């Protein structure tokens with residue numbers, strides 16, 4: 001008797017093969033995350049806010065959806081280190097971190113439309129109803145702020161701000177070495193970056209607000225200047241350094 005072998009090709013494999021981004025080699029940075037973060041959000045999505053409270057039920061639904069559909073690439077903890085993501089270029093984003101910085105409308109847009117506008121292998125998830133996509137947004141944020149612990153399944157590290165900080169320090173050191181920025185500018189960048197990060201934690205409403213990433217960052221910087229946490233000179237320098245790191249391709 002002949003055995004019938006059913007070959008099931010998971011969605012992520014198909015998507016992985018469809019990756020078309022030329023990009024730089026893996027590990028070289030420059031995967032364009034910064035540009036995507038500053039891209040204009042299409043009118044259909046711009047300004048929408050999450051109608052689903054991040055309660056236990058939502059996080060449970062989001063966690064199930066995440067484990068089945070996302071962890072293969074983004075990793076159990078949302079660090080972008082899932083097994084199916086390692087060969088992708090650009091690599092899957094550390095969404096536990098991104099979701100702390102980015103607004104509802106950005107995340108909902110990116111989950112819904114995937115990498116289509118940017119030619120990446122991030123699949124679009126419009127097949128999931130809107131509530132499910134918002135549950136996923138809630139879950140990604142909860143992974144990043146420690147409200148939930150990663151479900152182990154696919155593999156990958158739990159989100160750890162220390163790892164994020166170490167990665168940033170490495171990028172800055174490389175930028176100094178390549179004369180993209182000076183040592184002093186690297187320090188300024190770290191100081192201002194930490195202050196911005198702290199502000200986001202103490203003012204969670206900022207990530208819910210509308211406006212694109214550029215506008216929101218400018219608003220945070222001017223608030224920090226008003227509160228005398230950083231100087232205007234540091235704020236201006238930060239944006240300039242940020243731009244140079246972006247253009248150099250060192251900052252992902």
Ligand code: HEC
Nearest residue numbers: 012015069070073090091092093098110115120121122136
């Ligand atoms: C085939 C692998 C793959 C799968 C599966 C996948 N992603 Fe992604 N995702 C990526 C890649 C690669 C990127 C980076 C490129 C981009 O932003 O388009 C990305 C980017 C994102 C971003 C943008 C983050 C940022 O910082 O800009 C979000 C949000 C996201 N994914 C959420 C999800 C969610 C939620 C799921 C599950 C429903 C999922 N992804 C499933 C590969 C994947």
